[in-house]
Amino acid sequence: MKMALNCLKVGQSGTVVSVNAKDAILRRLLDIGIIEGTRVSCVLKSPSGDPIAYLIRGAVIAIRNEDSSEILIEADSPIQGVEKYGTYCTVGR
Amino acid sequence: MGLTVQSVGNGAVNTDIKDKIPRDAKIIALAGNPNVGKSTLFNKLTGMKQHTGNWSGKTVTNAVGEYKNSNIHLAFVDIPGTYSLNAHSAEEEVARDFLMFGKPDSVVVVCDATCLERNLNLVLQVSEICPKVIVCVNLMDEAREKGIFIDLKGLSEKLGLPVVGTSARKGKGLNELISAISAVEDNEYSAKSRIKVTYSSTMEKAIDMVKTELDKIITFYNTRWLAIKLLENDVNFIASLEQYLNFAVNKNTSLLNALTVAKNFLNSKGINESAFKNYLVSGLVLTAEAICDDKIISFKKADYRSRDFKIDKIVTGKITGPVCMVALLALVFWITISLANYPSAVLWEFFSFLEAKLFSVSLSLGLPLVLADMIFHGAFRVLFWVVSVMLPPMAIFFPLFTFLEDFGYLPRIAFNLDKGFKKCSACGKQALTMCMGFGCNAAGITGCRIIDSKRERLIAIITNNFVPCNGRFPTIIAIISMFLVGGAGASQGLLSSVILTFAILLGVASTFLVSKLLAVTLLKGQPSAFTLELPPYRKPQIGSVIIRSVFDRTIFVLLRAMAVAAPAGLVIWLFANITVNNITLLSYMCEFLDPFGKALGMDGTILLGFILGFPANEIVIPIIIMAYMGGGTLTDYSSLFELKSLLISNGWTITTAICTIVFSLMHWPCSTALLTAKKETGSFYWSFIAFIVPTFCGMLMCFVINSLSRLF
Structure with missing residues (x-):
């Protein structure tokens, strides 16, 4: 099921389908290895639920929800309560 | 430009x-x-x-x-x-x-x-x-x-x-x-062919067009790479090329032509500049991925991160995260305060004894009284005060702080606080530069380079001074111990550290507030992209932590303070002993500053201490004490805490103490920090802002506290 990266709950994983972020953010995301096909898992939420830390290519990296909501992923397993993608995700806090 | x-x-x-x-x-x-x-x-x-x-x-x-x-x-x-x-x-x-x-x-x-x-x-x-x-x-x-x-x-x-x-x-x-x-x-390594990142045939063709042209006009190790950078249109890099190699891309028509042809070719195949950039990075990432197959890297433990995640769950938890942050801060202060008292007293007594001995010995050797007075009751005295008040807390605080740093806790603070910084349109990494500021604001300001966006970097530089550096918080500790907590001891130490924690939190709150104010006035803009790595926790090496923090930081900071303390002591002594119309210069200055000081809940002498402490904040308290003692007329103070009676006899109240603490937390940066701000921002304007903003905040805060205290 396709959804925005920030919709993942802690412990869940997925594969990046596309990155639609603006240029400056895109560069940063590419630098840490986020491209089509990259495996990502959600590992940690900060006290306020933003930013969220993901395991990406062996490193734990925190990304703000504003930026991670621009990353479309295919989740490994369906996640309840998430129906659409691409919008700012408010579930699973 | x-x-x-x-x-x-x-x-x-x-x-x-x-x-x-x-x-x-x-x-x-x-x-x-x-x-x-x-x-x-x-x-x-x-x-x-x-x-x-x-x-x-x-x-x-x-x-x-x-x-x-x-x-x-x-x-x-x-x-x-x-x-x-x-x-x-x-x-x-x-x-x-x-x-x-x-x-x-x-x-x-x-x-x-x-x-x-x-x-x-x-x-x-x-x-x-x-x-x-x-x-x-x-x-x-x-x-x-x-x-x-x-x-x-x-x-x-x-x-x-x-x-x-x-x-x-x-x-x-x-x-x-x-x-x-x-x-x-020694050229003994015979490489088989080095790995090369390759791209689609369209991109390779375009790269080749530019490379061929470059090969004609420049000798460079890898013109292929240079061609890629030009096609990518990396403006910064093109500027650097001109800067270092005196190679102006824009002035070379044949190269520009080749670039245009190549770019048109790419566009005709549906690859625009931004897509080109993406393919470049994807190429790198995919090549790296291909190298790291199962034969090169093998994972024998599936849950190798479980210990880190357990710690992270606690230190970044919804409730436990903020609690851990404040508790750790208080704990570090508590350890510092309770352990620093004893060595401080010992050093104080030892140096007082030494001062008296040296004074009498030099007199008996025939040194004129005025000179001996000037050297030992002026320069030497302020010097030893700085050493005995500053050295013990520093020597304890620095290793504790370095320990947390080595362990890997600091990025978690940035992780926890990022939401707050985002709300202030600033960068979460500012939390890291604030932590550096605890050691030294100049280091904190230089550290702001880790922040990508220039706007957010400026915010971090200007507000760095709201975190008290190591030169300032022994001052704050001393005043808290004297006025807000009665005497020394384990429970008093605990109370002191709690109050100190509140003072620091006040500084942090001001950082957020001022960042927000800057973001809506002088430095308007949106928060920029933010990625923060949370590295694995590492066992700190205790021995090297102590050695490094004592030698690298403590000694360095102390030497700097001492270099300023001795001349400052001399100056104060002169001010206190040179008289015009039977009134000392010091009195003139203090009297002049007194109305300003009083309005801020302090007095002229305290303000003079802060002004003369501009080169190094460590000497503020020693200068104040020296000025109160007035050079010649001395009482013997056998312990650091008997100073309280001196301060009280000079009109100090709880309000004075609180205002002095607040002003110490918020006033102009020391000269080193200010010079660093000038260097980092490259502008007088922003250095001035970095000077005026904390000063204004401190003055405002002290004025409000003082006015309120008069009401009640």
């Missing part, structure tokens, strides 16, 4: 380095992602005590150290950690420019064995621009503990580069690394 200023700044860094390197030494650059143990490796290789921290971007300028044995003389240059050479932030630009234009003989790319694949991204980029590259896979011990095994020989064959495994903290593999460097330097 801004670009030129930046490039000049970087150029200056590079020339500095060349000056420091002996001519016969080979220059070896140490490159790598942030937080891969690069600085530790550098220290082990060179024996130089450069401070390292477990967070991204500790190395803020290029540091140089030498290695020498019977065969080879090497000068290692530790360049800032970067994820890529695409240069998004000021420090990444320093790194790239040094590799490109600093002409190092060889480059050692240091990698983290626990996340090798991501690190290879940089290896691939460096190998494109540097002819001599050695790959150093560090943290092998940590990887082994986590059940990660790496086939170094296989990796070397795939990359076509020499690969050495090291565990820098334990000093393992360093000799092998030196031999590998020697072999490369």
Whole structure:
């Protein structure tokens, strides 16, 4: 099921389908290895639920929800309560 | 224009380095992602005590150290950690420019064995621009503990580069690394073909068009790479080209033509500039991914991160996260305060005794009274006060802080606080620069280079002073212990640390508030992209923590304070003893400042202390005491805490104490911090803002507190 990266709950994983972020953010995301096909898992939420830390290519990296909501992923397993993608995700806090 | 200023700044860094390197030494650059143990490796290789921290971007300028044995003389240059050479932030630009234009003989790319694949991204980029590259896979011990095994020989064959495994903290593999460097330097390393990142045939064709043209006009190690950069239209890089190689792309018509033709060709195939950039990075990432197959890296433990995640769950938890932060802060202060009292008293007594002895001995040796008075009751006295009040808390606080730093806790603070900074349109990494500010605001201001966006960097620089540095909080501790808590002891120590924690939280709150105010007034803008790595926790090496923090930080800060204290003591003594119309200069000054001081809940003497403390905040309290004592007329104070009666007899109340604490927290930055702000912002205007903003806040706050206290 396709959804925005920030919709993942802690412990869940997925594969990046596309990155639609603006240029400056895109560069940063590419630098840490986020491209089509990259495996990502959600590992940690900060006290306020933003930013969220993901395991990406062996490193734990925190990304703000504003930026991670621009990353479309295919989740490994369906996640309840998430129906659409691409919008700012408010579930699973 | 801004670009030129930046490039000049970087150029200056590079020339500095060349000056420091002996001519016969080979220059070896140490490159790598942030937080891969690069600085530790550098220290082990060179024996130089450069401070390292477990967070991204500790190395803020290029540091140089030498290695020498019977065969080879090497000068290692530790360049800032970067994820890529695409240069998004000021420090990444320093790194790239040094590799490109600093002409190092060889480059050692240091990698983290626990996340090798991501690190290879940089290896691939460096190998494109540097002819001599050695790959150093560090943290092998940590990887082994986590059940990660790496086939170094296989990796070397795939990359076509020499690969050495090291565990820098334990000093393992360093000799092998030196031999590998020697072999490369002596051209003994025969590389099979080096790995090359290839792109689609369309892109290769376009790259080739530009490369052919470049080959005609410039001699450069890798014109293919240069062609890619030009096609990518990396504006910063093109400016650097002109700066360092005197190669102006815009003035070369045949090259411009070739570029246009190539770009049109790309566009006709549906690849615009932004798509081109994306393919470039994807190419690197995919190549790195292909290298790291099951044969090269094998994972023997599925849950190798479970311990880290358990800790993280607590220190970043919804409730436990903030609680941990405040509790740790209070704990550090409590340990500092309760342990510092005793040595402070001992030092105080020892130096008082020494002062009296030296004074009488020098008189008996025939030194004139005035001179002896000036030296021992002026310069020496302020000097010893600074040592006895400042040294113990520093010597305890610094190791504790370094311990947290080495453990890897600080990036978690940034993680916890980022939401707050985002709301203020600032960057979460500002939390890291604030932490550096606890040690020294000048270091904190330099550390702001880790923040990519110029706007957010300026906010961090201007507000850094709201975190009290080590020169200031012994002042705050002393006043808290004297006025807000009765006497010394375990429970009083606890109360002091709680009050101090509140003072620090006030500073943090002001940081947020002022950041927000700046973001809606002088520095308007949206928060920029933010990615923060949370590195694995590492066991701090207790011995080296203590040695490093005492020698690197404590001694350094103390020497600086002492260098200022002695002359300041002399000046104060002169002020207190030179009279005009039977009134001392000191009285004139204090009287002049008194109305201002009183309005702020303090007095003229305290304000004078802060003004004279401009070169080093450590001397504020000693100057105030000296001024109250008025040079000649002395009572013997056998203990630090009997000073309270002196202060009270000079009109101090609880309000005075609180206002002095607040003003100490918020006033002008010391001269070093201000000069650093000037250097980092390159502008008088922003340095002035960095001066006026905390000063104004402090004055406002003190005025309000004072007015309120009069009401009740």
